[in-house]
Amino acid sequence: xDDTRGLxxxxxxxxxxxxxxATVAAGTTPAGVLAAPARVPVPGKVPVRFSVNGKSxxxxxxxxTTLLDALREHLALTGTKKGCDHGQCGACTVIVNGTRINSxxxxxxxHMGDEVTTIEGLGTPEDLxxxxxxxVKHDGYQCGYCTPGQICSAVSVLKEIExxxxxxxxxxxxxxxxxxxxxxxxxxxxNICRCGAYSNIAEAMAEVAGAxx
Amino acid sequence: xxxxxxxxxxxPREAAAAVAGKRGAMFLGGGxxxxxxxxLEIEVPTHLVDVQDIGLDAIEETDEGGLRIGALVSNTAxxxxxxxxxxYAVLSRAIVAGASGQLRNKATTAGNLLQRTRCPYFYDxxxxxxxxxxxxxxxxxxxxxxxxxxxxxxxKCIATYPGDMAVALRVLDAEVETIKADGATRSIPIADFHRxxxxxxxxxxxxxxxxxxxxxxxxxxxxxxxxxxxxxxxRSYAFALVSVAAVIQDDGTGRVAFGGVAPKPxxxxxxxxxxxxxxxxxxxxxxxxxxxSEHNKFKITLAERTLAAVIAKARS
Numbered sequence: 001x002d003d004t005r006g007l008x009x010x011x012x013x014x015x016x017x018x019x020x021x022a023t024v025a026a027g028t029t030p031a032g033v034l035a036a037p038a039r040v041p042v043p044g045k046v047p048v049r050f051s052v053n054g055k056s057x058x059x060x061x062x063x064x065t066t067l068l069d070a071l072r073e074h075l076a077l078t079g080t081k082k083g084c085d086h087g088q089c090g091a092c093t094v095i096v097n098g099t100r101i102n103s104x105x106x107x108x109x110x111h112m113g114d115e116v117t118t119i120e121g122l123g124t125p126e127d128l129x130x131x132x133x134x135x136v137k138h139d140g141y142q143c144g145y146c147t148p149g150q151i152c153s154a155v156s157v158l159k160e161i162e163x164x165x166x167x168x169x170x171x172x173x174x175x176x177x178x179x180x181x182x183x184x185x186x187x188x189x190x191n192i193c194r195c196g197a198y199s200n201i202a203e204a205m206a207e208v209a210g211a212x213x
Numbered sequence: 214x215x216x217x218x219x220x221x222x223x224x225p226r227e228a229a230a231a232v233a234g235k236r237g238a239m240f241l242g243g244g245x246x247x248x249x250x251x252x253l254e255i256e257v258p259t260h261l262v263d264v265q266d267i268g269l270d271a272i273e274e275t276d277e278g279g280l281r282i283g284a285l286v287s288n289t290a291x292x293x294x295x296x297x298x299x300x301y302a303v304l305s306r307a308i309v310a311g312a313s314g315q316l317r318n319k320a321t322t323a324g325n326l327l328q329r330t331r332c333p334y335f336y337d338x339x340x341x342x343x344x345x346x347x348x349x350x351x352x353x354x355x356x357x358x359x360x361x362x363x364x365x366x367x368x369k370c371i372a373t374y375p376g377d378m379a380v381a382l383r384v385l386d387a388e389v390e391t392i393k394a395d396g397a398t399r400s401i402p403i404a405d406f407h408r409x410x411x412x413x414x415x416x417x418x419x420x421x422x423x424x425x426x427x428x429x430x431x432x433x434x435x436x437x438x439x440x441x442x443x444x445x446x447x448r449s450y451a452f453a454l455v456s457v458a459a460v461i462q463d464d465g466t467g468r469v470a471f472g473g474v475a476p477k478p479x480x481x482x483x484x485x486x487x488x489x490x491x492x493x494x495x496x497x498x499x500x501x502x503x504x505x506s507e508h509n510k511f512k513i514t515l516a517e518r519t520l521a522a523v524i525a526k527a528r529s
Binding site for chain 1: 217219299313315316
């Protein structure tokens with residue numbers, strides 16, 4: 001697959017081209033200045049196949065490619081964001097086989113045959129997912145960078161409560177789980193928002209859950 | 214991240230043989246800690262053996278009335294299991310006190326046991342660290358040690374074991390089951406699984422190269438009131454300054470282990486016998502050999518107060 005599919009001549013493309021030019025310029029320095037090629041054997045690319053938002057994706061990737069980079073850099077699905085790239089901020093949250101994970105802490109090769117859902121697969125501008133519509137209505141964002149991860153997490157959190165998965169603030173481990181404000185705040189703690197839209201996010205989630213915020 | 218080759222094993226023994234037979238090879242479970250460390254080049258495997266297809270993803274009842282938790286059971290699935298919530302609540306509570314929902318969905322039972330310390334000097338490749346690079350020294354001992362261990366340390370390392378799940382497994386007397394490349398299996402009491410640093414802080418546990426965790430076995434339920442109390446700098450998604458896992462019986466006796474204070478879950482059976490006399494009696498015994506720094510001596514006071522809160526909760 002063409003790695004730059006759909007990006008066209010974007011700002012990113014221009015930056016990449018500039019970097020390539022810089023590399024060529026560096027290559028004109030006197031012989032012997034450049035370091036010898038590294039001795040570390042570079043493994044060949046490996047085939048990776050999974051489904052993203054209902055469509056099959058077949059890629060040939062360096063083993064080091066994370067699921068996040070496969071989505072953004074190889075499939076041009078840039079809705080999923082790279083924040084910290086270390087699993088601390090949640091901006092990269094996607095849903096794999098019905099479960100939310102940090103796509104930055106997962107290798108693409110670990111996902112052969114998996115079904116991945118990103119923000120682009122939850123809804124479209126013309127046909128928003130109820131959680132997307134609720135985020136708009138309740139102003140659940142300011143700059144918007146963390147929002148795709150927040151929404152993927154929020155959708156999953158309501159499902160996890162329905163499935164009876166306990167959280168740190170669940171009083172009765174064996175009782176019915178309820179989508180209370182405290183539960184949603186605790187369960188969303190893996191998604192950081194620098195703008196501080198938390199209370200509005202909790203209200204959006206409460207509306208979708210049919211609960212009081 | 215350094216380059217590596219990748220394979221998927223189809224059985225536990227094949228996975229163990231694949232790692233044992235190749236220098237620089239490592240197992241890949243959920244990857245939530247390993248990938249983080251690989252990005253920082255703290256871990257630099259040359260070959261990864263992905264174990265997701267080897268089975269070991271179920272929780273089964275044992276003939277002895279306990280549970281065998283497959284190595285690949287996710288933290289979420291373990292915390293949510295109805296039998297665990299009913300009979301081993303301290304384990305469910307400990308798991309959901311750690312990490313985030315996203316991480317618990319991906320992290321495995323075996324991987325949770327094998328997670329590495331979050332000592333800031335271990336995480337900073339510019340700093341000397343005997344655990345990351347043996348023989349380079351420990352920047353933490355004379356450095357900022359507020360989060361670090363107060364007991365079980367050595368003059369080579371004062372890092373803590375960071376997890377919550379293992380602290381609960383310690384009070385439940387769990388056993389870790391493994392397989393080696395030649396097919397030999399063994400069962401390691403959780404008390405013996407994590408190592409104290411001594412002169413070899415680079416070895417976090419007693420596993421041999423290529424030895425694969427296949428599961429964790431819980432003995433039959435012991436009843437009592439199960440409590441896990443974790444104190445941290447923010448209310449969610451942070452590592453423990455101090456945590457207490459306890460199972461307390463109606464007569465006031467029970468079991469207690471501490472997290473966030475030592476290189477392994479810290480339980481002292483002789484100290485815990487003093488539970489009926491209260492938190493001070495337990496903590497003064499359990500931490501009698503503590504060697505805290507100026508920065509982290511507060512942890513001993515905090516351990517006593519946290520245990521007092523746990524005892525009060527169990528009585529209520």
